[in-house]
Amino acid sequence: MSDDGGEGVGGQVRRYRTARRMSQRALGAQAGVTSGFLSQLETGRANASVSTLRRLADALGVSLADLVAPGPVPSGRVVRADRRRRFSATDGMVKWFLTEPPHGHVEMYAVEIEPGGSTGPHQYRHGHAEEVILVTRGRVRVELAEEAYDLGEGDTIVFASSTPHRVANPGEDRVELVWVNSPPTPE
Template sequence: MIGTRIRELRSERGLTVAQLATAAGVASGLISQVERDLADPSLEALRKIAKALDLPLFSLFQEPDPALVAVIRADSRVRVKSPSDGITYARVSPGRGRLEVLEGHLLPGGSSAAESWSHPSEECVLVLRGRLVVEVSGFDHELEEGDSCYFDSSLPHRYLNPGEEPTDFIIAATPPSY
């Protein structure tokens, strides 16, 4: 699914595989393999491809049906996993509109990204289980179960799990740009 979507978006923009790869800072072979569903790109590679296409990350998984009411079943959520950083995201909103809601799961010692990054949104995170450090512009904000943190996502940020247990959290971002 994601390979087909990337190919469609690349073609709509009149880009070759090599041009998209250069803009994203990834190998042409990776783009080619992803488009043919021969490889699963990392979360970091997906972020770079989305940025090169000037789109939010989860728009790469966007559903074409613009229904006014959407029910997203737990077993059919779009999921993105980064094994190297210990983070998994599942989209609980339909992937269109002005609001994006994600469920995050972060392993002990894990982080949402190797380095802080930014995107044009506002974001609110709510900790469901465990502990979470929200690093924004170099400042750490420690959250416990039930705590939330709101911030301007254009500031460099990332999430860290300093605990010895997994952390579960919900992120709401508007407009969608994750």
């Protein structure tokens, strides 16, 4: 163990963690290590195995090379259109991540819903966040508990993720949305 003052791998872990506004406890939980170990790693009093570094990199949303190559942490994170992660949901709906984990305080998706597609057959709820939907193409129906809203291009709706909700495309054309959760919630 070398006391590098946190300027090596541990320093990079700390820089990425603080740039993502993550606590040691949150990062440790995602990577499967203790916050005490992270504290020692970040201050150069402990070393990490390659498998642990891979888990830390995954939890931080960076590559292993980002952790082992010293240097500044970029202040912005770019997600290139041709490299968006795709999440195929059920019932004719596809999401593309516009933000990469860790998200910080916001999570964004580009969503396409085929004719007759939806978020599922039933309303669902999750977490304690706000959701915003912006319709960029077509028309969509948003069900919130006992209420329903028909939205067209340019329309937005804001609601609590804890409210039972369902989004559906009752039309004959594909719908495109931008969907935001703040803060990110588990689905």
